[in-house]
Every structure is written in structure tokens, then in C-alpha cells.
Amino acid sequence: MKNVEFHNGNTMPQIGLGVFRVEDGEGCKDAVAHAIVNGYRSIDTAMIYKNEESVGEGIKEGMKHADIERSDLFITSKLWLDDFGRGNVEDAYNTSLEKLDLDYLDLYLIHWPGTDEELMIETWHEMEHLYNNDKVKNIGVNNFNISHLERLSQKTDVKPVINQVEFHPYLVQSELKLYLESRKIIMESWSPLMNAQILDDETIKEIAQEVNKTPAQVVIRWNIENGLVTIPKSVTPERIEENIDVFDFSLSDAQVNRINALNKDQRIGSDPAKFNGKK
Incomplete structure (x- = not known):
């Protein structure tokens, strides 16, 4: 498994398992455990997914069967907009730790910037x-655009290590990618397979x-060739x-460029400039 390095010197696996829209229960636990047994070392969840307890159970089961330690894993969760503001963040973090039954997180993210800048x-x-x-261990952001990140840089001291955003062949976000690279902030893709739509x-x-690979493997490998972290x-x-069997081949520059050229600026998720947490 290849790692990426953050600007603070810490590292993160380049591929992880995402559990967005995975219902709390046996299926979630089994998926997490199976991923860990099969080489995944990064698991990405969030408070709003309402599956942190099953993720935590899967982590324990996977660690046992893979015979690894907690320090071998990289676990991410996220702060929802309802828990913004002074006095709320640490409580929300501790609640996630309690549900996951962990002592710490490797990465904690602000899930959306929201519409209230202050x-x-x-x-x-x-x-x-x-x-x-x-x-x-590390803090970062989700779904932040350039203006959000600029405001953070002007008013705060600690730079995010990562920005997790919607990224797939129909939404390559090249301007944001260049911005992040210039500031040594890692770019991470959620829904890299576009809910399987891109596979057709x-x-x-x-x-x-x-x-001689599957469409999903091609898209995941394209993420890697672009230097992103990804969590299919x-x-x-x-x-x-x-999804993790993508380290025995590479794409040519021409193939990467053909995929880059598919961009339509097409989102399947919400617009970060407008989303306030309400459906």
C-alpha cells in the first residue's frame, strides 16, 4: 500500500474504505473487517453516517483476524454542521471516539464549510x-472550495492536511487541485466511482x-496517478x-489525459458554496 505524506510529516494510506450510506449493522461491520483482512489500513466514516458503532466493531474484528495493532490503521471521522461552534467540537469528537470505541482518531474533518463564515x-x-x-493526529476539511480555504489561511494558524472533495472523471476540479498542490494540502476523493455511474x-x-483491468480499477488507479487519496x-x-488491487499496473500519461478530458463539471453531491446541512 502506498502512502501520501502530509505537510506535518504524518502519512496516510492512498486507498481506504468509505462507508457513506452503509447502514449500521452486521453488513457494515463485516465490510470493514473484510477490508482490513484484505489489506486496507484506512477506514473513513462520519457522525452523520450513523454507523460509527459498527465501524468500530469491524475495526476490532479486522485487527484480530489480520493480527495488527491500532497503530497500523488510519481512522477518519467527521464533524457535522450541527456541532459547529465553541464548546461543541470536542464533545462531538469524544462522542465519535466513544461510538467507535477508540482512544484517538488519525484524522478528524470538518464535513462541510457551511454558509456562516465566522x-x-x-x-x-x-x-x-x-x-x-x-x-x-491530524485535522482537515471536507468539501471546501478555494475561497473557504483562503479565509481559513487568513484567520487561523494550523493548515488543514487534507481536503476531501467530490472528484471523479466528470468532476476533475483542476483549479482546486492546483491550489491544493501549491499549498501542500492533500486532495482526497469521495465517491470516486460516482455511485458506479462512471463505470459505464x-x-x-x-x-x-x-x-486488462475492470473499469473501477481504472478509475481508482487514475486517482492514484493524479496523486489523490481515495476511499471507494x-x-x-x-x-x-x-478496489485495492490497483498497484500492479499503471496508466500511461495519454490514458490519464483521456480520462481527465471527460470532465463535465458535473456534481452528484451538493454545491459546497450553498450547502448548509439541510436537505
């Missing part, structure tokens, strides 16, 4: 407090034939195994 800044100060007091794209299928979601054992 509240966002205040909340990041609380995240800094967690980090500076060694309660969490003709270009993706053509390249899959060229490299699956609860199917075979697909969990397939």
Missing part, C-alpha cells in the same frame, strides 16, 4: 485546539480493456478486494 472559522479554531493538545463510460471501458465504498467482498 462560525466556520470559530469551529476550525476548536479543531486546532484538539490538534494542538494531541487529542487527534465508453472511454473508461476502453481503457479497462487496454490494461463497497460492502461486497469481491469488490472490496477488487
Whole structure:
């Protein structure tokens, strides 16, 4: 497994298991455990997913069967907008730890910037407090655009190590990617397979034939070639195994560029500039 290095010197596996929209229960626990047994070392959840307890159970089961320690894993969860503001962040963090049955997180993220800039800044100060007091190994953000990150840099001291955003062949976010690279903030993709929609794209299928891999493996490998961290979601054992089996081939520059050229600026998620947590 390849790692990426943060600007603070810490590292993170380049592929992890995402559990967005995975219902709390046996299926979630089994998916997490199966992932760990099959080489995954990064698991990404969030308070709002309402599955942290099952994720925690899966982590313990996976560690036991893989015969690894907690320090071998990289666990991420996220702060929801309802828990923004002074006095709320540490409580929310501790609640996530309790549900996951862990002593610490490797990465804690602000899940969305929200539409109240001052509240966002205040909340990041609380995240800094967690980090500076060694309660969490790394802090970062989700779904932040350039203007959000600029405001953070002007008003706060600790730079996010990562920005997890929607990124797939129909939404390559090249301007944001260049911005993050210039500031040594890692870019991470959620929903890299676009809820499986991208797997029917003709270009993706053509390249899959060229490299004798599946369309999903091509898209995940494309993420890696672009230098991103990625967290494809699956609860199917075979697909969990397939999604991490991407380190025995590479894409040519021409193939990467063909996929980059599929961009349509098409989102399947909410617009970060407008989302306030309400449906």
C-alpha cells in the first residue's frame, strides 16, 4: 500500500474504505473487517453516517483476524454542521471516539464549510485546539472550495492536511487541485466511482480493456496517478478486494489525459458554496 505524506510529516494510506450510506449493522461491520483482512489500513466514516458503532466493531474484528495493532490503521471521522461552534467540537469528537470505541482518531474533518463564515472559522479554531493538545493526529476539511480555504489561511494558524472533495472523471476540479498542490494540502476523493455511474463510460471501458483491468480499477488507479487519496465504498467482498488491487499496473500519461478530458463539471453531491446541512 502506498502512502501520501502530509505537510506535518504524518502519512496516510492512498486507498481506504468509505462507508457513506452503509447502514449500521452486521453488513457494515463485516465490510470493514473484510477490508482490513484484505489489506486496507484506512477506514473513513462520519457522525452523520450513523454507523460509527459498527465501524468500530469491524475495526476490532479486522485487527484480530489480520493480527495488527491500532497503530497500523488510519481512522477518519467527521464533524457535522450541527456541532459547529465553541464548546461543541470536542464533545462531538469524544462522542465519535466513544461510538467507535477508540482512544484517538488519525484524522478528524470538518464535513462541510457551511454558509456562516465566522462560525466556520470559530469551529476550525476548536479543531486546532484538539490538534494542538494531541487529542487527534491530524485535522482537515471536507468539501471546501478555494475561497473557504483562503479565509481559513487568513484567520487561523494550523493548515488543514487534507481536503476531501467530490472528484471523479466528470468532476476533475483542476483549479482546486492546483491550489491544493501549491499549498501542500492533500486532495482526497469521495465517491470516486460516482455511485458506479462512471463505470459505464465508453472511454473508461476502453481503457479497462487496454490494461486488462475492470473499469473501477481504472478509475481508482487514475486517482492514484493524479496523486489523490481515495476511499471507494463497497460492502461486497469481491469488490472490496477488487478496489485495492490497483498497484500492479499503471496508466500511461495519454490514458490519464483521456480520462481527465471527460470532465463535465458535473456534481452528484451538493454545491459546497450553498450547502448548509439541510436537505
